[in-house]
Amino acid sequence: MIMEVTSAPAQPGVKTEQADNASPMCMQDDCRLFGTLLNEAPQGILVVDDADTIVFANLAMSVMLIPHSLEEGRPLGTAPSLEAITRIIADARTRRTRVEGELRLPLPHSYAAEWSHERHYHLSAAPWSEGGRSGIWVMVEDRTEHDTIAQTRQDFVTSAGHELRTPLSLIHGYIETLKSGMIKNTTSLVRCLDVMEKHSRRMMRIIDDMLTISRLEGLEEPLKTESFLVRGCVHDAIEHLTPLVEIRQPLITLDFPPDGGLLNGDRFYWDQIFSNLIENALKENPRTGLRITISGRWTEHECIITVTDDGIGIRPEDLPNAFKRFYRGAQESKGTGLGLSIVKRAVEVHGGTIDLESHPGVSTVFTIRVPLPG
Structure with a gap:
């Protein structure tokens, strides 16, 4: 049952007098210029002298090693999380050649919600000497995303x-x-x-x-973008699922604006989004009489679509994995385990986001937010 609700370059090889008599001020300017350029690099760069005093650390390096403070002129330090850095510096100093290593560094709790709980870094270090000074430079490359993609593929x-x-x-x-x-x-x-x-x-x-x-x-x-009515798209998805709907006998409520809710996007992928979300609710809840509500609300800047059901819900420990490929959770449903992965990716290619909230036995809510053209 479906219920409707409205709502001039210098000459090569020619030595100039200026080059031979470069002033300290010019050298300082050069250092500032190089420092500015290195701060734009995505790799972390750290330079220490032979006493392990910090000569330079770019912004990326400082961010990677939060909460450790990397201040020029101060010792590097011996914190446990810096052990891999100090070890590769010592190794490069002993061997007097370039060496490489790996570092897995847990992030502070305040960053865990946004990033992975652990970051994987690739380290390179080698000796340097200039103007009577010497030491070791270290380059750190964040390989977390690369490794995550490789593991996901495997x-x-x-x-x-x-x-x-x-x-x-x-x-x-x-x-x-x-x-x-x-x-x-x-x-x-x-x-x-x-x-x-x-x-x-x-x-x-x-x-x-x-x-x-x-x-x-x-x-x-590119996406085959067209204007379409979201309510009509939902109707088509329900019709596509007619055999399953007839077996489960859910009460489906559609709550959209009177005009049906206009959206620009690739209709093929939006069909996939609604078909998979509705099918997921029906397959995870074998009882008849499941209540499913699909609503759409339009603001000045975004379209907000929610798909809610009052079924058995998703356990808290399963929520972080709900959108992973082939993940089916504790209910061991008989789907392919790819449906929610398709939904998430289809929403993202439209520039949107999807959030999932579930209270077992009470409600499960998928909230999709899609930006509207300015």
């Missing part, structure tokens, strides 16, 4: 292989049974074919979802 391939292997194994088993001639009656034969068809459809769904994720990740082609 996990994706492993999970995809497992998800496809299961139905393929079942289909192969039934083929072997049919070839053996053990099945003699029509009823058993039809049952075998039904199971094979069911699992072949499951593989097709997994492959389709994987292709959708791949297109969203690459997105080499």
Whole structure:
């Protein structure tokens, strides 16, 4: 049941007198210039002398080593979290050559909500000498995102292989049974074919979802943006899910402005967004009579869409993983585990965000915010 609610460069090789008699002021200006340029570098750069006194530390380095203070003219320090830095400095000083290392550094609690709880850094260090002074320079490159992407890809391939292997194994088993001639009656034969068809459809769904994720990740082609009514898009998604809706018999309430809510975007991906969110609610809640409310509100700068249900909800420990590929949580639903990943990525390619809040047994709310053209 659906309920509607409205609401002049110098010559090469020529030595100039100015170059031979550069004043200290010019040298200081050069240092300031290089310091300014190095502060724009994404890599952390640290320079210490032979006494491990800080000669220079750029902004990126200071941020990476928060809350440690890196002040020029002061000792580097011996804090436990700086152990990898001090160790690679000592190693480069002993070997008198360039050395490399790794550092995994936990972040303060106040940053944990925005970033990963641990950052992975690649370290390079080598000796330097200039104007009678010498020491060690260290370059730090943040590899966290690179490693996360690599791990995600590996996990994706492993999970995809497992998800496809299961139905393929079942289909192969039934083929072997049919070839053996053990099945003699029509009823058993039809049952075998039904199971094979069911699992072949499951593989097709997994492959389709994987292709959708791949297109969203690459997105080499621009979005096919058009104006459409969000309420109509939701209606189409519900119609697409008619067999499941007829079985679950939910009460679906649509709350949109009288005009249906106009939005610019790629209609194909918005169909995916609403189909997956509604299907997720229905599959995670097998009881009949589930209440689902889909609403849209437009402000001057953004469109806010919510999809709410009063089902069993999502456990707090599962919430951080809800949008991960192939993650299905404690309920062990029979979906592909890619639906919410597709939803999140589809919203993001439209410049939007999606948040999830759930109180088990009370409500689960997906909130989508999409910026509107200025």
